[in-house]
Amino acid sequence: MRPDERKGVVxxxxxxxxxxxxxxxxxxxxxxxxxxETLLLRCQYHVSTTNQAAIALKMLRENRDMFDxxxxxxxxxxxxxxxxxELVGLEMDLPVIMLSVNxxxxxxxxxxxxxxxxYLLKPVRIEELRNIWQHVVRRKFSTRDxxxxxxxxxxxxxxxxxxxxxxxxxxxGSPDQSGRPSKKRKEYYSEEEDEGEEDNTxxxxxPSAPKKPRVVWSVELHRKFVAAVNQLGIDKAVPKRxxxxxxxxxxxxxxxxxxxxKYRLYLKRLSAVASQQVSIVAALGGRDPFLHMGAFEGLQxxxxxxxxxxxxxxxxxxxxxxxxxxxxxxxxxxxxxxxSIQTVTGGHALNHSICDANKYHLSSPGNQQGNLGQGMATSxxxxxxxxxxxxxxxxxxxxxxxxxxxxxxxxSATLQGVTSSPLLPQExxxxxxxxxxSQPSVLTPSVSSGRLEGTVGVxxxxxxxxxxxxxxxxxSGFSASGLPIHGLFNNSCATKLGATSSxxxxxxxxxxxxxARDTKAGxxxxxxxxxxxxxxxxxxxxxxGGNSFKHKFDERTADSxxxxxxVWSSSLxxxxxxxxxxxxxxxxxxxxxxxxxxxxxARMIGQPxxxxxxxxxxxxxxxxxxxxxxxxxxxxDLSVPKPQSELSSSSCSFDGLLNSIIKVEKDDVSFSxxxxxxxxxxxxxxx
Amino acid sequence: xxxxxxxxDEQFNQLEELQDESSPNFVEEVVDLFFKxxxxxxxxxxxxxxxxPQDFYRLDSLVHQFKGSGSSIxxxxxxxxxxxxxxxxxxxxxxxxxxxxQKIKREHATxxxxxxxxxxxxxxxxxxxxxxxxxx
Numbered sequence: 001m002r003p004d005e006r007k008g009v010v011x012x013x014x015x016x017x018x019x020x021x022x023x024x025x026x027x028x029x030x031x032x033x034x035x036x037e038t039l040l041l042r043c044q045y046h047v048s049t050t051n052q053a054a055i056a057l058k059m060l061r062e063n064r065d066m067f068d069x070x071x072x073x074x075x076x077x078x079x080x081x082x083x084x085x086e087l088v089g090l091e092m093d094l095p096v097i098m099l100s101v102n103x104x105x106x107x108x109x110x111x112x113x114x115x116x117x118x119y120l121l122k123p124v125r126i127e128e129l130r131n132i133w134q135h136v137v138r139r140k141f142s143t144r145d146x147x148x149x150x151x152x153x154x155x156x157x158x159x160x161x162x163x164x165x166x167x168x169x170x171x172x173g174s175p176d177q178s179g180r181p182s183k184k185r186k187e188y189y190s191e192e193e194d195e196g197e198e199d200n201t202x203x204x205x206x207p208s209a210p211k212k213p214r215v216v217w218s219v220e221l222h223r224k225f226v227a228a229v230n231q232l233g234i235d236k237a238v239p240k241r242x243x244x245x246x247x248x249x250x251x252x253x254x255x256x257x258x259x260x261x262k263y264r265l266y267l268k269r270l271s272a273v274a275s276q277q278v279s280i281v282a283a284l285g286g287r288d289p290f291l292h293m294g295a296f297e298g299l300q301x302x303x304x305x306x307x308x309x310x311x312x313x314x315x316x317x318x319x320x321x322x323x324x325x326x327x328x329x330x331x332x333x334x335x336x337x338x339x340s341i342q343t344v345t346g347g348h349a350l351n352h353s354i355c356d357a358n359k360y361h362l363s364s365p366g367n368q369q370g371n372l373g374q375g376m377a378t379s380x381x382x383x384x385x386x387x388x389x390x391x392x393x394x395x396x397x398x399x400x401x402x403x404x405x406x407x408x409x410x411x412s413a414t415l416q417g418v419t420s421s422p423l424l425p426q427e428x429x430x431x432x433x434x435x436x437x438s439q440p441s442v443l444t445p446s447v448s449s450g451r452l453e454g455t456v457g458v459x460x461x462x463x464x465x466x467x468x469x470x471x472x473x474x475x476s477g478f479s480a481s482g483l484p485i486h487g488l489f490n491n492s493c494a495t496k497l498g499a500t501s502s503x504x505x506x507x508x509x510x511x512x513x514x515x516a517r518d519t520k521a522g523x524x525x526x527x528x529x530x531x532x533x534x535x536x537x538x539x540x541x542x543x544x545g546g547n548s549f550k551h552k553f554d555e556r557t558a559d560s561x562x563x564x565x566x567v568w569s570s571s572l573x574x575x576x577x578x579x580x581x582x583x584x585x586x587x588x589x590x591x592x593x594x595x596x597x598x599x600x601x602a603r604m605i606g607q608p609x610x611x612x613x614x615x616x617x618x619x620x621x622x623x624x625x626x627x628x629x630x631x632x633x634x635x636x637d638l639s640v641p642k643p644q645s646e647l648s649s650s651s652c653s654f655d656g657l658l659n660s661i662i663k664v665e666k667d668d669v670s671f672s673x674x675x676x677x678x679x680x681x682x683x684x685x686x687x
Numbered sequence: 688x689x690x691x692x693x694x695x696d697e698q699f700n701q702l703e704e705l706q707d708e709s710s711p712n713f714v715e716e717v718v719d720l721f722f723k724x725x726x727x728x729x730x731x732x733x734x735x736x737x738x739x740p741q742d743f744y745r746l747d748s749l750v751h752q753f754k755g756s757g758s759s760i761x762x763x764x765x766x767x768x769x770x771x772x773x774x775x776x777x778x779x780x781x782x783x784x785x786x787x788x789q790k791i792k793r794e795h796a797t798x799x800x801x802x803x804x805x806x807x808x809x810x811x812x813x814x815x816x817x818x819x820x821x822x823x
Binding site: 028029030031032034035038039042073075100101102122123125126 | 698701702705710713716717720721724748751752754755756758759760761
């Protein structure tokens, strides 16, 4: 190799490619790492190595342009290889190749669904490494293709200035060079940008221009992005507008466009998972109430995000009307919910959850709710979602939780499930439990610890609602769901939910729950409270630890969740009905307790942060509807001050979920917050 | 390397091919690295079997690492025995795991011995070979 090749890697790289391609190798095993490094050097690549995923991320974040490709081991102690994979893909848009001794189909599948562009088995052979440069080219090609090729090729227009080419007009005849890819892209674009007035990335360089410097999608940036998307509505979110909303200097529309594309795929993936779940759930028997997911309509922000068609479909009314024992309905509900959730969460977690959820679903036929949770959870799929959740879940409920871990959606799903059950207070309790379970999971997505948040919030709501309702179970199930939503919306409420959850010994239809709820508000036990039957209230409370949800939950909640799950599963049976009632009550409480909102923090995207207190205590039905109602009203209340804060906020709301999705890679906290809010909505809606 | 037959697979050959002037002792370095790291891993596994005998997930995970590095140097028999161990973990058979682990340790020790002899041999022969090459 000529000396200048190595030296002028950057400059000559293009000409000498793949020689000098910059690879970052990550593997905790020193032997493998050394061998890999040598092999890569032999292929004439430029190699950097590290045995810690955290360091790898740091290096990548510091300078995105430093590397062309990342190769990572799957099995690492400090961070799961799949998680690293997702983060790199989302943040840096670099191709990642997974490496492992384990070549089982399901593991390979997991790698692919997480976005790996290739999966190699150890010991790696040099022949395999000689071709890995193709992944870099492919990616570059598609990016550039999208932006400039279309324009360039299309109609041979010399000046790129033609806007819309890339996006709108691609269909017109883009050249074939990238014909296929661009075509695909075009369609993609055209769907997302119907306006077609997007000017294409002309602003970027011309087709033959060298690759533009990559934009690093930091957590902050991504958060802005998601916020903008939510604001616009997932269907109407076009790069140009997003860019305007984001108002970030030096960010080009093209950057946004490519990021958006990825994001959408992510969401799709989540929803795919969720829908799987949903179907399962549906099978189990869903409830109408879930439809009420629409409750979260109030959560505009969120909805937008989740392209919530599904969510929106939920109408508060639905909740009320929902035939409690309408499993079928439920199923559908869930689907939507899950779907919505999916969008929200973007599914990283979904993948996990879905897998798991499915697992659980099947395992717990009885747990419709669980399934819902799972489905939901899966949909939420927060990347954060700790796969662990799923594994740990043994019971159906547990599964739900696990699924939930991902997203609040999980919760909602559960809630839904819950609601489906007969109104009986007991049921409600159960339902809530279910939800609770999901809550934790929901939270997780956003934050490792935050997991709980999402779910917890939800559950608490359930509990509450149930409690109050107890006998009346007004919405039967519906309300139950309603609660969670509230939780979501009212960030503050969320916290309360947690607390309430404790209170709500949903398990008991009796008033105890009611009382409990108020008192307990300790958000802490979100997850926990929900599940455990009245006597276990305490447990719930502890579970959540309420506020700390977010991060701390991980461990704790995980445990508590599990406990809850079990407890829950046992009690769940038909609690749904009761849950629903409780639901209302909860919601009410939330309103009242808006003061606590701070925890809820989940900034529900777009949610009005009405304080919880504004919400009427009684409106049970309000609550349900509250899904949307609350949102607007209570948004203020709920508006939990801290976006990141504790689970409560995030867990409840979809926002939290959303956040989590966004944040998945970033920090837990912020994630949960945002999602929390929105999640809740969705959850509520589900209910 | 007839006496190594069965103990090492073609991955080892690959390593040898990677050895060149720029990294003349590559193979030995990697092998040393392996035995250092693997001793640590083996200790961990042993402890885990004693302390958390029912934690098959943990055991599987530890052996998984071991299998990974073993396969990277081409330690065929060690790698195979690791697979057996993992199967026992799957079946949740503690007894099976124990037995298998003993085998892993034996294979590991045998391999170590053989490789040490091998490198000794190479050192005796080696310099002359390099000299020949450079003369060329």
